[in-house]
Structures are given as structure tokens and as C-alpha cells.
Amino acid sequence: MKAIVIHQHGSPEVLKFEDAPVPAIRANEVLVRVRACALNHLDLWVRRGLPNVAIPLPHIPGSDISGEIAEIGADVTTVRAGQKVVLAPGVSCGKCAACIAGLDNRCRKFSNLGYIIDGGDAEFVRCPEVNCLPYPENLSFEEAASVPLVFQTAWHMLITRAQLQPGEDVLILGAGSGVGSAAIQIAAMFGARIIATAGNEAKLEKARQLGAHHLVNHKTQKISDEVRRITGKKGVEVVIEHVGTATWDQSIASLAPAGRLVTCGATTGYDAKIDLRFLFSRQLSLLGSYMGTKAELSSVMKLVASGHLRPVLDRTFPLAECADAHRYLEAGEQFGKVVLVV
């Protein structure tokens, strides 16, 4: 099969479009003919290499996959060959206390397709039967692949971790990102008042169309000043962070008393400071969030199939042009998902 293979970490040039063996499936697995695979910032980290994370090489990246089932293992009973599928990205042991409780993103062996194990930047990928989700027939393969990781992440952040309540004010950073564009839609559905940030007017207009009530251009305006102005000095109850060093201080300064900041990433850097006097006297909560559970993703997929949530697709690239797709994502000009068509 044709695949994008990494033999060493580095710049986009390490993404080689070449022949690779079709994966051999186990009894509880399916082989999927990939039709589309969306990029995430995770792909960039995997390609560059992460300190303290050993990714076995050679490696095939790609976490958000849609396609058709080509072959099923001997023990597979819930799906059949030829069926269209979207794959849940998370793979866990399925046996530990966390997995049995349905908290598979807390499993010590949790990974994503395309992270520690091979992913979907290829004509075929193998995955456990339990990762096969019903296909939302209202979506193209490219749109379907745009859903899983960012929507389950945004759901886990807003609903499970921050426990967003109707009528609360929420600040969503980076409206043009996959997580940002998903979070705006989920927060709007839960009746929050949304302040969204982006770096240009075109992105802000798209954020407004998705449901944002107030817009902040982070290139020309100071986020925390605007939040104070919009909320009458109160601040927001919830901040959705994934930017890291570049926005951290303003995110903290934007919180209302007893506000909750939830973070799922640090695309501009890991280093952040917190003034402990603010943390305790304002009774702030700092929450970490990592991916989401399969149950949360099932909820999301139902809302996508019914049209309440919709994937935001920026543009597609052919699989062979994966390196260009990485460069495009790194440049940060997109609004929504960048998808490889296989």
C-alpha cells in the first residue's frame, strides 16, 4: 500500500510517501480502507519528536480516520466488510479499572492511532473493533474525518472537566483551530455566552457564524482587557486554553472569581507562571484535559449526525502531499480542519 512513513523525526521533509506493508489484523481488529485522514497538532509533535516519548520508527502518523471496512478479524461481530466507518482515535487496554469505568483516556496504555501506534496516513490502517463508530451519512469522508479528535477534546474540556453551565461566559482561544471551532459550537449548544479570539477579521467572522457572541482580534487587542470590557469587569467563568505560553497570562487575567481554566495543549510553548495569590484569593481552578472517552465521542457523533454540530473543513490535500499539508497547518492560516484525501 502507499503510506506516509517517518523514518526519523524532523521537519516536513521526513514525511516520505512510499510503499509499506498492509497491516496484518488480529482477531479483535478490523482493517480499514482509509478514504480521509485529518491532521491535528499532534501530527506535528509526532513528526518533530517529543522529549520522553519514544515513538517506534518507522511510523505512520494520522489520528482522525474515515473509510470503509476492508476485512474483519475472526472475533469481530459488530461490523462487517464494506461498511463505512469513522474511527475513534483512542486505543486503550480495555481491561484496567479506568477502561472498565469508561474512562479510557485515563488508561495507562492509552494512545491514539497515529501517535505511538501506526495511523491513517495510508491506504489501510488496522484498529480494534471497538473503535468503529457508526458513519454519519450526512457527511462526506473528508467531513467525517474532521470530527473525532477535536470534537471529543472540546467536549471533554467544556462539559466533563469545566462543567459548563447555561448562561455562563466562556472565552475560547484560537477560534480558527480545530478545537476552537468545535468548542464554539458545543458552548453555543449549551447556552453559554461566547467570546472567541482569532488573529484576523476573516477568522473572526467565521467564528461569529459558528455561534460566537463577541470577537477579539488577538493581534490588535489585548484579550484580558476586552474580556473585562465585555463582561463588565467580571471576567469569564470558563477559559478554553490550548495556546500555552503566548496567551497564558491573559487567560488567567480573564477569569472571573471561581473561574475554571481548562487546557488541552501548548502550541506556543510549555512554560507558564501562576501568581499563587490570585489562585487562592480568587478561588480559581486550573484543569488539565487529555483527549476524551469513547462514550463522549459517541455523544458527539450523534449530535453530528443530527446536524446539531458540524465539522469545519478548511481544505484538503492528496495523501502524497502530506508534507505540504504539515507546512500549511504550521503556518496557522487555516480555519478548521486540514484533511488528507487517500
Ligand code: ZN
Ligand atoms: Zn486500560
